[in-house]
Amino acid sequence: MSYDFEDPRSAMDVVEYLLYPIYQMATLAAASLCFLCRRSYRAALVLLALGACWLWLCATPAMATRLLESLERHYPQRDASTYAKADAIVILGGGALPRYGVGSDADDAYSLATRIGFGLQLFRDARADMVLVSGSDQAQRMARRLQRQGVPVDAVQTECASTNTHENAEFSAVLLKRAKRSRILLVTSGFHMPRAAAAFANQGLDVIPAPAFDPVYPSWQAHPWWPKRSALRVTGRCLREYAGLWWYRLRGWA
Template sequence: MDLLEYLFYPIYQAAILAAIGLYFLCRRRYRPALVSLVLGACWLWLCATPAMATRLRESLEHHYPQRDASTYARADAIVILGGGALPRYGLGPNTDDAYSLATRIGFGLQLFRDARADMVLLSGSDQAQRMARRLLWQGVPAGALQTECASTNTHENAVFSAAMLKRAKRSRILLVTSGFHMPRAAAAFANQGLDVIPAPSYDPVYPSWQAHPWWPKRSALHLSGHCLREYAGLWWYRLRGWA
């Protein structure tokens, strides 16, 4: 899956269609060449539009509406998955920076400050330690933090985190990750026997998207690629029995 996942990003899909088109062009088969080239260009353009990206994201997130941190039920632990963006400036004790609070670690911090749980587990080989340092700087007690640094994908996030949580006799968790990643992540953690409360972080708001929904944007292409990858990943996890 790690190598094949690149095939689910629109830019690679368009490149494959372009390569097929050029192959047919070299063989002087002009009609299939034109079809392949036009399909590739149209698909890339469509995935780069905010309208398409928003539709893909909403289709993944509609079961997991975003809510204020204070509205969530109390749990045994807050689990924050790595892989998302970190705050640009570091969260201050009283920060209200919209971008920072929209990150996974920012929303997890909000949950902790609202006393939704007294333990925070940070999972992910790339970011767990970095997130822990950020939260310590915010004043989160060291005794309230646990890090899981061995996992390299969502399945391992769930397996390794569940082992730590079960040893601590904490089975009810608030799971914090990006909204479009939540279907796969929540299913993977529930598959490990945990009682999962999905707590998606807030998605960034792009004002220009609403004004020009059919004008291609790099950020929209990026989001479309992530959403298509999530659909493929969810299918793969179900096939493997991981979700």
């Protein structure tokens, strides 16, 4: 999985929401209202202005691109055939699934750019003879799609118990070590790779990062400082990823 924090769930839900700029703006607006009720007009105005400026900045492609590149810079995308061979290909759930699951349409550019699509390319290029898909919400669907695209049933394993990246790594490591496969090609989105690779390496696995292009992130052609909703979404996800990486390091999971 890509976006998570750990138990207690109720407390962490609040924290996750506060990592999104729009909720940060709402929090500052609520604080501003409190100051306004106390007739502290200057403090109210300052808080409201800060919230508006922060929201505007987070919604700009310039900010979103900078954050995204800072997470992805150590994990450049490469052709599947250029990767070293490994014992297994591990594909994490949480990303977009291909539009099509059967037939030649599944080989379109969009489908092959997803995590499952890039994992399929690695398998077709004989980078490993086993694929492990991990994630409670998508593992079974991903496994079926791989099998429909010609991956043998006995070459696909599923890990369906994990609900976050730490559990992806912990539960997958058990299956991989049982099969005596410690060198893995790890497939996930580039922005998620720093935390995912660290979590899997923390389980004693030899990790080769193999980032997939995440098609949910558009390229922005307009002015970089003109706010866009899609840029705000990317900024929010990147902020969550930075916070998640910090949390994993604090817990000793990365």
